Amino acid sequence: MSAVNDQQDIKREKILEASYQRFLHYGYSKTTMNEIAGDLSMSKALLYYYFPDKSELYMAVMRKLAGDYLKQLEDKLGHFTDLREAFLFQVNTHHEFIVNNYNFFDFFRLNEQNLPDTIWEIVGHIREAEIKLLTGAIQSEVEKGNIKPVANTIEIVEVFLDALHGIKVGGSLPQKKLSFPNKEHLDEIHNKRLLLIAIFVKGLK
Amino acid sequence: MSAVNDQQDIKREKILEASYQRFLHYGYSKTTMNEIAGDLSMSKALLYYYFPDKSELYMAVMRKLAGDYLKQLEDKLGHFTDLREAFLFQVNTHHEFIVNNYNFFDFFRLNEQNLPDTIWEIVGHIREAEIKLLTGAIQSEVEKGNIKPVANTIEIVEVFLDALHGIKVGGSLPQKKLSFPNKEHLDEIHNKRLLLIAIFVKGLK
DNA sequence: AAATTGATAGTTTTGTTAAAAAAGTCAGGA
DNA sequence: TCCTGACTTTTTTAACAAAACTATCAATTT
Numbered sequence A, B: 001m002s003a004v005n006d007q008q009d010i011k012r013e014k015i016l017e018a019s020y021q022r023f024l025h026y027g028y029s030k031t032t033m034n035e036i037a038g039d040l041s042m043s044k045a046l047l048y049y050y051f052p053d054k055s056e057l058y059m060a061v062m063r064k065l066a067g068d069y070l071k072q073l074e075d076k077l078g079h080f081t082d083l084r085e086a087f088l089f090q091v092n093t094h095h096e097f098i099v100n101n102y103n104f105f106d107f108f109r110l111n112e113q114n115l116p117d118t119i120w121e122i123v124g125h126i127r128e129a130e131i132k133l134l135t136g137a138i139q140s141e142v143e144k145g146n147i148k149p150v151a152n153t154i155e156i157v158e159v160f161l162d163a164l165h166g167i168k169v170g171g172s173l174p175q176k177k178l179s180f181p182n183k184e185h186l187d188e189i190h191n192k193r194l195l196l197i198a199i200f201v202k203g204l205k
Numbered sequence C: 001a002a003a004t005t006g007a008t009a010g011t012t013t014t015g016t017t018a019a020a021a022a023a024g025t026c027a028g029g030a
Numbered sequence D: 001t002c003c004t005g006a007c008t009t010t011t012t013t014a015a016c017a018a019a020a021c022t023a024t025c026a027a028t029t030t
Helices: A002-026 A033-039 A044-050 A054-076 A083-100 A102-111 A117-144 A153-166 A183-204 B002-026 B033-039 B044-050 B054-076 B083-100 B102-111 B117-143 B153-166 B183-204
Strands: none
Touching: A002 A033, A002 A044, A002 A054, A002 A102, A033 A044, A054 A083, A054 A102, A054 A117, A083 A102, A083 A117, A083 A153, A083 A183, A117 A153, A153 A183, A153 B153, A153 B183, A183 B153, A183 B183, B002 B033, B002 B044, B002 B054, B002 B102, B033 B044, B054 B083, B054 B102, B054 B117, B083 B102, B083 B117, B083 B183, B117 B153, B153 B183
């Protein structure tokens, strides 16, 4: 019985992997069930044997991706020597996650306004983990006596996360929405984030 | 000659006012030149006598709005007693500006990715004025010996403004990164910005 | 000449509908 | 239980006509 389920799980994984490649390369709407089935040399009907429909398949892939990301965060949880280190880790890991899977998220851009609840659920988990990581780091500093205790740690972390993500390139000229930052911009952003961290952490003490 | 131009200017103003009301109430795309002309009891063709086309008309209104906003900032320039006051004034004025003209900016939401250069030009002016106001406030505090400069003042202000713009809605649940904030969320965002100010200003001292 | 308009040309948006493509189902076979 | 080909239903696409809107201009008034 468990051998059977193992086989099923293996095939499920194969399907998830093939789907991920398609979604990543072509996006949700430009990927057909026939194509995924073709990549795996199986019939389309078999896909529907393993997954109820296309969007459920997509969300299963999404869940897997989110799981990997969460694992990265949780492995590091509580292993920081100071606040700056924690914040930098969070920002870099998040950025990497977004950039590496950029095309995968076209589903988000497409449905923009009303995404399925399952998506929000996953996003909620991610956000929770991020907040947990950073509040943990702050609390740790509080216990060490490096900063004074604050009441609304979560709110502070949320503001901090938002602020970090708001940092963009290009001094007085407004931000270009969809263009990826190139190397010189990455350094500029990095330096500005360091400055924000310095000021913000000082403001917490 | 100047009497003639006065008359023209008055009529231009009338057109700008009527256009502003339409744009504010219905947005750019749901406003027609016929409707504006109708409000003013003039022919549509006359609008084209005063303004080259619809988008130029819109941008003329925009320029006027930006001018009012800039004037508010400049009137207060150098009249602050402390840093927090200056930052609060900036954020509150900006918030009021956005809230009061929220529907007017649907043009931005519509064209999101590629806006005309003229728009960027106006936004650039606003950004410049904001930076001028806040750098002035910081310099003033530095001269009074109330704070010690941690870095280039302009850089600090840019980071602050970026951080402000990064503030988004959505506690632990939805994180609509890609969509424009909608009206109900503006107050929540405003509150989070106030928190950011509190911490940021403290971090500068 | 400057200001104004009705008529009209040119362009974009909005249905409408038929064909194509894709999602999703099912009876039945290994 | 796993799998498929054939089938049905839903969604997307394409083509095109009608409507709405922008923009122009010769003609008229002030």
